[in-house]
Amino acid sequence: MNKANVGLATTVILAVIANVVVVASPSTDSVVSKIVSTKLTMTVDSVEIRFRADRTIPAFQRPELNGNNIVFRLSGVVHADSSLASTLAPAHIAVVADLIRTFLVYRLTIPPSYHTCTARRDGPRDVILTLYTRDASTNEPRPSESPSAMRKDRSRWSLDVIVIDAGHGGVDVGAEGVNGVYEKDVTLSIAKKLRALLQAAMPTTKVVMTRDDDTFVELYRRTQIANESNGKLFISIHCNSMPTKPHPAHGCETYILRPGRNDDAARLAARENASVRFEKSQSPYASMTQDQLIVATMAQRSFVQLSEKLASYVQRFVRKETPIEDRGVSQAGFFVLVGASMPNILFETAFLSNTSDAAYISSARGQQEMASSMVNAISAYATSYRSLLEK
Numbered sequence: 065m066n067k068a069n070v071g072l073a074t075t076v077i078l079a080v081i082a083n084v085v086v087v088a089s090p091s092t093d094s095v096v097s098k099i100v101s102t103k104l105t106m107t108v109d110s111v112e113i114r115f116r117a118d119r120t121i122p123a124f125q126r127p128e129l130n131g132n133n134i135v136f137r138l139s140g141v142v143h144a145d146s147s148l149a150s151t152l153a154p155a156h157i158a159v160v161a162d163l164i165r166t167f168l169v170y171r172l173t174i175p176p177s178y179h180t181c182t183a184r185r186d187g188p189r190d191v192i193l194t195l196y197t198r199d200a201s202t203n204e205p206r207p208s209e210s211p212s213a214m215r216k217d218r219s220r221w222s223l224d225v226i227v228i229d230a231g232h233g234g235v236d237v238g239a240e241g242v243n244g245v246y247e248k249d250v251t252l253s254i255a256k257k258l259r260a261l262l263q264a265a266m267p268t269t270k271v272v273m274t275r276d277d278d279t280f281v282e283l284y285r286r287t288q289i290a291n292e293s294n295g296k297l298f299i300s301i302h303c304n305s306m307p308t309k310p311h312p313a314h315g316c317e318t319y320i321l322r323p324g325r326n327d328d329a330a331r332l333a334a335r336e337n338a339s340v341r342f343e344k345s346q347s348p349y350a351s352m353t354q355d356q357l358i359v360a361t362m363a364q365r366s367f368v369q370l371s372e373k374l375a376s377y378v379q380r381f382v383r384k385e386t387p388i389e390d391r392g393v394s395q396a397g398f399f400v401l402v403g404a405s406m407p408n409i410l411f412e413t414a415f416l417s418n419t420s421d422a423a424y425i426s427s428a429r430g431q432q433e434m435a436s437s438m439v440n441a442i443s444a445y446a447t448s449y450r451s452l453l454e455k
C-alpha cells in the first residue's frame with residue numbers, strides 16, 4: 065500500500081467494517097433461537113466477536129475467509145430485532161429472507177492485519193468468532209515485531225520525520241483555563257518551542273507540524289498529514305481540564321490509543337474527541353462507535369510497544385525536569401490517534417482547571433521547560449530506537 069494512502073485506507077476500512085450484512089429467514093417456528101447480542105472484544109493478538117442466543121445455538125459452520133472478508137453462518141438461528149444494529153453495525157444492517165432454511169449469515173470486512181479466523185462454542189448459547197493476526201512469516205516488517213526486518217531496511221524505519229500536533233485550533237479552542245487561557249494557544253506555543261528545540265537537538269530530523277497557526281484542522285486530517293509526511297513519530301499535545309474550576313486535579317499524563325479502560329480516561333477522550341463537532345458532517349469520525357474504535361486500534365497493534373516506550377520517556381523526563389506531577393501512562397480512545405501509521409502518543413501537559421498547573425503551563429518559562437523535557441524524552445526514545453535497529 066502506498067504510504068501516502070495509509071490514513072485514507074484506514075478510514076475506508078472503518079467504513080466497511082460497519083457493513084455487516086445479516087441474512088435471516090422469517091421463521092414460523094416460534095421456538096427457534098434468536099441471537100440477542102454480539103459483543104466485540106480485543107485481546108493482545110486477536111479480536112473476538114461473541115454471538116449470544118436466547119437459547120441453544122443448534123449449529124454453526126466453519127467461517128470462510130476470502131481476502132478481507134469473512135462469511136460466518138449460524139444454523140437454526142434468527143436474529144433478534146436490531147441487536148446487531150446496536151453493537152456492530154449501527155447504520156448498515158440489512159436483513160434478507162431465505163425461504164428454504166433457517167440460518168444467519170454474517171459478512172464482515174476486516175483490516176488486512178487480521179487474516180486467520182476460527183469459531184468455537186462457549187456454552188450452549190454462545191459462539192465466539194476469533195480473528196487472529198496474520199502469520200508472522202508473511203507479515204510486513206514492523207518495528208515492534210521484527211528487528212531483523214527493520215535492519216534490512218533502515219531508511220524506512222529511521223527516525224527521520226517527527227510530526228508535532230498542536231491540539232485544537234481556530235474555532236475549536238479546547239479547554240478554557242481557570243486563568244482564561246485557551247488550550248489551543250497553549251498547545252501551539254509548546255509545539256512551536258518543541259519544533260525549535262528538536263531542530264537544534266536533531267538537525268537531520270525533519271519536523272512536521274499539523275498546524276503552525278491558529279487554524280482548525282480536522283482530527284482525521286492530522287494523522288493524514290503525518291502519514292503523507294512519512295512520519296516516524298506522532299505527538300499530539302493537549303492540556304487537561306476538569307468540568308469545574310478551580311479543581312485540585314493536577315499533573316501530566318500520556319496516552320496511547322486504546323478504548324478507555326476507566327471513567328477518567330473515557331471522560332477525557334470524550335472531551336478531546338468533541339473536536340469533531342466542529343468538523344463537516346462527512347468527517348469519518350463523526351459517528352464512530354466504541355466497537356469501531358476497537359477495530360481501529362487493531363491496525364495500530366504493531367506500534368503499541370514503541371508508543372508505550374515514548375510515553376514512558378515523556379512522563380519520566382517531564383517528572384524530572386518540570387514541577388508538573390507525573391500521573392503516568394494511560395490508554396484511551398482518542399480519535400486524533402486513530403489513523404496514525406507510526407508510533408503515536410497524546411500528551412496532556414497539565415490541567416488548565418488547576419490554578420498552579422494553569423499558571424505554569426501558560427507561562428513562557430513553563431512552556432519552554434515542558435518542550436525541553438519533551439525533546440529529552442524524544443532523544444532518549446531515538447537512542448533506544450537506534451539501538452534496536454543496530455542490534
Ligand SMILES: [Zn+2]
Binds near residue numbers: 302336
Ligand atoms: Zn485537547
